[in-house]
Amino acid sequence: MSGAVVRAAAAPQQVGEPWVNITIFVAFVAVTxxxxxxxxxxxxxxAYYYAGGRSFTGPQNGTAIAGDxxxxxxxxxxxxxxALNGYDGFLYSIGFLVAWLVALLLxxxxxxxxxxxxxxxxxxxxLRQRPVRMAAALATLAVCFFYLLAQMAGAGGLVALLLGIExxxxxxxxxxxxxxxxxxxxxxxxxxxxxxxxxxxxxxLITGAAAMTVWVLVMYGFNLSSLLxxxxxxxxxxxxTNAEGxxxxxxxxxxxxxxxxxxxxxxxxLVLGTAGLPHVLMRFYTVPDAKEARRSVVWAIWLIxxxxxxxxxxxxxxxxxxGPAAIRAAPGGANSAAxxxxxxxxxxxxxxxxxxxxxxxxxxxxxxxxITAAASFAHDVYASVIKRGQVDSGAEVVVARRTVIVIGVIxxxxxxxxxxxxxxxxxxxxxxxxxxxxLPTIVYSLFWKRxxxxxxxxxxxxxxxxxITLIAFSxxxxxxxxxxxxxxxxxxxxxxxxxxxxxLENPGLVSIPLAFFxxxxxxxxxxxxxxxxxxxxxxxxRSLTGAGAEKAVQH
Amino acid sequence: xxxxxxPAAPVPGRPPEGxxxxxxxxxxxxxxxxxSSFRRVIFPTTAAFLVWYATYxxxxxxxxxxxxxxxxxxNITVGLLFGLGQFVSTFAITMAYRRWADRQYDPAATAxxxxxxxxxxxx
Numbered sequence: 001m002s003g004a005v006v007r008a009a010a011a012p013q014q015v016g017e018p019w020v021n022i023t024i025f026v027a028f029v030a031v032t033x034x035x036x037x038x039x040x041x042x043x044x045x046x047a048y049y050y051a052g053g054r055s056f057t058g059p060q061n062g063t064a065i066a067g068d069x070x071x072x073x074x075x076x077x078x079x080x081x082x083a084l085n086g087y088d089g090f091l092y093s094i095g096f097l098v099a100w101l102v103a104l105l106l107x108x109x110x111x112x113x114x115x116x117x118x119x120x121x122x123x124x125x126x127l128r129q130r131p132v133r134m135a136a137a138l139a140t141l142a143v144c145f146f147y148l149l150a151q152m153a154g155a156g157g158l159v160a161l162l163l164g165i166e167x168x169x170x171x172x173x174x175x176x177x178x179x180x181x182x183x184x185x186x187x188x189x190x191x192x193x194x195x196x197x198x199x200x201x202x203x204x205l206i207t208g209a210a211a212m213t214v215w216v217l218v219m220y221g222f223n224l225s226s227l228l229x230x231x232x233x234x235x236x237x238x239x240x241t242n243a244e245g246x247x248x249x250x251x252x253x254x255x256x257x258x259x260x261x262x263x264x265x266x267x268x269x270l271v272l273g274t275a276g277l278p279h280v281l282m283r284f285y286t287v288p289d290a291k292e293a294r295r296s297v298v299w300a301i302w303l304i305x306x307x308x309x310x311x312x313x314x315x316x317x318x319x320x321x322x323g324p325a326a327i328r329a330a331p332g333g334a335n336s337a338a339x340x341x342x343x344x345x346x347x348x349x350x351x352x353x354x355x356x357x358x359x360x361x362x363x364x365x366x367x368x369x370x371i372t373a374a375a376s377f378a379h380d381v382y383a384s385v386i387k388r389g390q391v392d393s394g395a396e397v398v399v400a401r402r403t404v405i406v407i408g409v410i411x412x413x414x415x416x417x418x419x420x421x422x423x424x425x426x427x428x429x430x431x432x433x434x435x436x437x438x439l440p441t442i443v444y445s446l447f448w449k450r451x452x453x454x455x456x457x458x459x460x461x462x463x464x465x466x467x468i469t470l471i472a473f474s475x476x477x478x479x480x481x482x483x484x485x486x487x488x489x490x491x492x493x494x495x496x497x498x499x500x501x502x503x504l505e506n507p508g509l510v511s512i513p514l515a516f517f518x519x520x521x522x523x524x525x526x527x528x529x530x531x532x533x534x535x536x537x538x539x540x541x542r543s544l545t546g547a548g549a550e551k552a553v554q555h
Numbered sequence: 556x557x558x559x560x561x562p563a564a565p566v567p568g569r570p571p572e573g574x575x576x577x578x579x580x581x582x583x584x585x586x587x588x589x590x591s592s593f594r595r596v597i598f599p600t601t602a603a604f605l606v607w608y609a610t611y612x613x614x615x616x617x618x619x620x621x622x623x624x625x626x627x628x629x630n631i632t633v634g635l636l637f638g639l640g641q642f643v644s645t646f647a648i649t650m651a652y653r654r655w656a657d658r659q660y661d662p663a664a665t666a667x668x669x670x671x672x673x674x675x676x677x678x
Contacts, residue, residue, distance in 0.1 A: 087623075089635055090613055094641045096606045101648055105597040109656075247632045248623020249615035260616040267612040271605070294656055301649045305642055471586035538577035544590055545668040547676070 062299020067198030080334030082315020086246030152415025436463030454526025
């Protein structure tokens with residue numbers, strides 16, 4: 001064991017030099033702002049503002065998807081989970097990856113062929129426009145809201161580690177800075193600027209993770225077995241009683257039947273949620289055609305898969321080289337594992353780089369969420385539901401830009417409220433809503449001829465309401481007490497308040513099948529629209545052939 | 556519901572009389588062949604990877620001793636191999652699907668699309 005454990009344990013408030021972290025981060029912001037300004041020309045029309053003129057190539061978009069998808073929660077969170085819980089952290093990343101096959105096979109190309117800007121374009125294609133768009137927009141906004149809160153809270157937590165700020169004032173300031181930068185990127189750069197921020201961030205993140213991975217592997221002579229052995233040995237040296245458990249499943253999820261069901265529920269939400277995440281779906285509109293949408297997903301799968309393989313090495317590397325005790329003692333807890341490993345390997349400079357990348361990650365993800373939520377409000381709620389389609393694309397973009405500011409303010413306020421909340425739970429909730437409210441409706445509307453408006457509304461609202469209700473009455477919100485310390489592990493810290501009756505922390509196991517069932521039940525009890533057959537024929541022909549699909553905007 | 560509500564349909568300026576319709580295309584043999592070739596590939600593949608993922612998740616949840624067993628004298632466990640197997644299968648399906656779509660599906664879909672657009676098909 002090296003001296004880092006001692007250093008980190010002796011001075012748990014601060015690792016590295018805050019000014020180095022801040023300098024590298026400011027450099028990233030400066031570079032991306034220049035890119036965003038350059039990308040801001042031509043942002044007058046909806047096709048430019050929402051979809052970057054549909055002119056990105058598959059590889060570019062695939063990289064941006066990776067940048068959009070690999071949030072700070074997955075980078076810092078998974079590495080930390082592997083460092084502390086070993087194999088169970090790895091399980092998490094597998095769900096995030098396999099989920100992309102759903103997007104590749106069932107969704108990406110068909111969605112690109114039939115929609116223009118939002119998920120609701122596809123869901124409402126052959127159904128009654130206004131109610132279905134409204135429902136789809138609400139589901140979109142709910143997912144974006146939970147995901148935004150998670151990222152904002154993550155930004156606040158990250159700064160605790162990097163700047164040694166423990167008080168809430170400094171964390172509030174960081175959340176505000178992230179929010180203002182997000183507004184600037186999206187307001188100025190639209191989808192084109194946001195995409196480039198995501199591409200730059202993905203390249204930095206994957207390069208940084210790759211460098212650290214190779215570094216760790218070199219230290220162990222490229223022998224994965226000895227790295228794993230050392231992780232177990234470090235835990236044993238620290239007096240862990242279940243260090244052997246790091247290499248197999250069960251440390252986190254294997255405690256009881258309830259935790260096992262929790263794990264199944266999470267696994268289901270992860271694998272079905274990705275292809276229903278509105279900010280991921282919207283990225284498919286930024287390429288010229290379905291073939292490029294397919295290439296995007298292929299690139300994204302390779303990048304995301306490689307990245308999760310890196311996190312496996314980084315997680316066990318942090319367990320072996322930094323040690324679980326020092327990670328738990330650090331201000332960010334499990335989330336600090338990757339950062340402490342960077343410090344252990346490359347000192348202040350590498351820590352500064354990885355920390356800046358983590359910040360950049362949060363920025364890129366929140367920008368993607370903000371433009372998705374703004375597009376959904378302006379295009380679906382304002383233009384289609386309120387104005388009934390009688391609005392030109394310039395006016396719609398004006399509304400979208402104003403919405404971005406509102407969303408930014410909500411995200412800042414919500415992020416301040418969410419500081420200290422369990423980030424993984426917020427992300428899991430976003431995935432559960434996406435898998436319950438969005439995915440069943442997408443699949444039915446693309447593949448089930450008979451599917452009708454009532455089925456769509458029942459599936460979307462059923463999935464959305466059941467998710468949020470079950471979460472509200474789950475141990476995540478109230479009544480979960482740490483048996484050892486008696487401290488509350490719930491959102492409501494007062495242990496005397498307990499209105500939880502739903503035992504699982506993730507609602508997916510119930511809400512996803514329920515939404516599929518309601519979609520079926522609504523359809524068989526509902527009536528088809530008068531033009532059901534014509535629209536179904538048009539949608540099916542267009543989705544499979546690409547006839548009449550939106551083209552790239554010509555310069 | 557106005558046409559303006561919807562994604563742009565092809566066809567400006569075609570005479571309405573005697574035109575082809577999407578329903579006509581949908582009922583054609585070529586389209587049926589395209590659709591069934593697509594579904595014959597994606598449905599079984601989706602079922603296969605979901606079953607394989609479910610197997611993995613269920614083993615991890617309910618057979619932790621099996622998944623935690625070491626291989627030989629190494630620190631590599633059965634569960635780790637299964638997990639890496641999920642990566643390998645995901646990459647393999649991705650490449651196989653891309654190859655099939657580029658070589659088999661795209662030419663057929665493009666040919667049909669060109670005919671649909673040339674004929675000025677509308678609803």
